[in-house]
Amino acid sequence: MSSEAIDTQTAGNVLAKDFNACMLLGFASPTVFMMLFFGLYTIVDIIFVARGVNTDALSAINIVTPVINLIVGLSTMLATGASALIARKMGNNKLSEARCNFSLIVATAAMTGIVIAASGLLFLNPLLGKLGASTQIWCGSHHHYDIYAISAFHIFHWLFHGCRTGNQL
Numbered sequence: 001m002s003s004e005a006i007d008t009q010t011a012g013n014v015l016a017k018d019f020n021a022c023m024l025l026g027f028a029s030p031t032v033f034m035m036l037f038f039g040l041y042t043i044v045d046i047i048f049v050a051r052g053v054n055t056d057a058l059s060a061i062n063i064v065t066p067v068i069n070l071i072v073g074l075s076t077m078l079a080t081g082a083s084a085l086i087a088r089k090m091g092n093n094k095l096s097e098a099r100c101n102f103s104l105i106v107a108t109a110a111m112t113g114i115v116i117a118a119s120g121l122l123f124l125n126p127l128l129g130k131l132g133a134s135t136q137i138w139c140g141s142h143h144h145y146d147i148y149a150i151s152a153f154h155i156f157h158w159l160f161h162g163c164r165t166g167n168q169l
Contacts (some may be wrong), residue, residue: 004124027087029079034076041043042065046061049108055117056136056137057137060139060144061140064131064141064145064148067148071116071148078105078109082101085105086101086102086105088116089101121146121150124142124145128141128145
């Protein structure tokens with residue numbers, strides 16, 4: 001392959017250029033902002049529930065928070081790893097492999113979200129028992145977790161946006 005052909009292939013590829021600290025911050029910032037936003041959302045949610053509803057509702061939220069954090073952590077881990085894999089392929093000018101990997105990752109994210117949502121809804125009662133939900137807060141925990149279990153597919157959909165940020169496939 002001639003150097004002229006290589007130059008035209010890498011001209012539009014931001015990942016083929018020299019990598020520096022500013023580029024690292026540019027690629028890492030979406031993940032950092034997403035985690036900050038999720039943390040802020042959790043804090044605001046807790047404040048409004050504690051002040052607007054009652055302490056039982058706050059306890060119900062706190063019972064299911066570890067499971068929700070596990071779902072978000074898993075999706076963030078997959079998004080970060082997938083983004084690095086796709087960026088590496090794009091940096092090596094293997095754009096067709098990067099597109100195939102992107103498609104596989106999106107399908108994996110969708111299937112993982114569906115499996116987590118289904119298993120969370122099927123095994124919710126034993127899970128709440130293991131997490132320590134009392135009979136007083138059982139109903140609130142059940143309702144709060146139902147919302148997150150149903151939206152687990154959308155949480156894993158963040159993976160799609162996390163991979164796409166900065167990677168023009």
